[in-house]
Amino acid sequence: MGMLEGKVALITGAANGQGAEEARRFAAEGAALVLTDIDEGNGRRIADGIAAAGHRAVFVRHDVAEEADWREAIDRAVSGFGGLHILINNAGVVPRRTLQDTGRGDWDRTLAVNLTGPMIGMQLAAPVIRDSGGGSIVNVSSVAGLMAHYDAAYTASKWALRGLTKTAAVEYAPWGIRVNSIHPGQIEGTALFGSASPELAKSLRASIPMERAGTPRECADLALFLASDASSFITGAEIPVDGGYAAGSTMWMRQQLKSRLTDG
Numbered sequence: 001m002g003m004l005e006g007k008v009a010l011i012t013g014a015a016n017g018q019g020a021e022e023a024r025r026f027a028a029e030g031a032a033l034v035l036t037d038i039d040e041g042n043g044r045r046i047a048d049g050i051a052a053a054g055h056r057a058v059f060v061r062h063d064v065a066e067e068a069d070w071r072e073a074i075d076r077a078v079s080g081f082g083g084l085h086i087l088i089n090n091a092g093v094v095p096r097r098t099l100q101d102t103g104r105g106d107w108d109r110t111l112a113v114n115l116t117g118p119m120i121g122m123q124l125a126a127p128v129i130r131d132s133g134g135g136s137i138v139n140v141s142s143v144a145g146l147m148a149h150y151d152a153a154y155t156a157s158k159w160a161l162r163g164l165t166k167t168a169a170v171e172y173a174p175w176g177i178r179v180n181s182i183h184p185g186q187i188e189g190t191a192l193f194g195s196a197s198p199e200l201a202k203s204l205r206a207s208i209p210m211e212r213a214g215t216p217r218e219c220a221d222l223a224l225f226l227a228s229d230a231s232s233f234i235t236g237a238e239i240p241v242d243g244g245y246a247a248g249s250t251m252w253m254r255q256q257l258k259s260r261l262t263d264g
C-alpha cells in the first residue's frame with residue numbers, strides 16, 4: 001500500500017521544480033493528481049509522463065491568483081476523481097527586489113501569487129476536503145518566512161503565509177483537515193534557485209551548516225509526510241527543510257570566521 005493510496009491531491013506550481021517532484025512522488029505513493037500551473041507546456045508533460053507510467057494525473061491551467069481558475073481545478077478533482085483530500089500550495093514567485101526598489105506592481109503580484117492564491121485555495125478547497133472525509137493542506141513558505149531575506153515582497157508574503165497557516169490549522173481542525181507550512185532553504189534544480197546570481201547563491205550556500213543546497217526530492221519527501229496519515233497529529237507546524245540554515249546560520253558563519261581568523 002502506498003502512503004497516499006485512495007487519496008486525491010491538488011498540487012499548484014506542479015510544472016517545474018519542487019511541485020513536479022511532489023507530483024511524481026505522490027503518484028508513486030498511490031495518489032490521484034490534479035496538477036496545476038501557468039506553465040502549460042511543462043505541466044502537461046509532467047502529467048502525461050505520470051499517466052504514461054500507469055498513475056492517475058490530469059493537468060489544469062491555473063493561475064493561483066485567479067478565483068475562477070481555482071474553481072475549475074477543484075471541480076476537476078471532484079468530477080475526475082470523486083473528491084479531494086490534499087492541497088499543496090506550492091506555486092510561488094520571487095521578484096528579487098529590495099524594499100527600496102519594490103514597485104507596487106511587484107508587490108501586488110507577489111502577494112497575489114504567494115499569499116492570496118493559497119488563501120483562495122484554502123477557502124474553496126477546505127469544504128470539499130471536509131466532505132471527502134478530511135485531509136491535509138501543505139503551504140510552501142520559505143526560510144524567508146522565518147527570518148529576514150533580501151526580497152521585501154517575497155519575505156512579506158512568506159511570513160504572512162506562515163501566519164495564515166496557523167489560523168487555518170485551528171479553524172479547519174474540526175473539519176478533520178490538518179494545515180502545516182514547510183520552509184525550504186536553498187533548493188537546487190528549481191527555476192527559483194536559478195534566478196539568484198551565482199554570487200548570491202554562493203554566499204547563501206556558505207551559510208548553510210550542512211554545506212550544500214537541498215533537492216526537490218527532499219522537499220517532496222517532507223510534503224509527502226505532511227500530506228499522509230504518517231503525520232496524523234501534526235497541524236499548525238512550521239518545518240524548515242534547509243540544512244540547518246534557519247537554526248544556526250549566524251552561529252555557523254561565526255565559527256567559520258573564527259577558525260579563519262585563528263588560522264591567519
Ligand SMILES: NC(=O)c1ccc[n+]([C@@H]2O[C@H](COP(=O)([O-])OP(=O)(O)OC[C@H]3O[C@@H](n4cnc5c(N)ncnc54)[C@H](O)[C@@H]3O)[C@@H](O)[C@H]2O)c1
Pocket residue numbers: 012013014015016017018019036037038039062063064065089090091092093113140141142143183184185186187188189190191192193
Ligand atoms: N527553490 C528554492 O530555493 C526555494 C526556497 C524557498 C522557498 N521556495 C518555494 O518553493 C515553491 C516552489 O518553487 P520551486 O523552488 O519549485 O521554483 P520553480 O520556479 O521551479 O517552480 C515554481 C512554479 O510555480 C509556477 N507559478 C508561478 N506563478 C504561478 C501562478 N500565478 N499560478 C500557478 N503557478 C505559478 C511556475 O510556473 C513554476 O512551475 C515556491 O512557493 C517557492 O517560493 C523555493
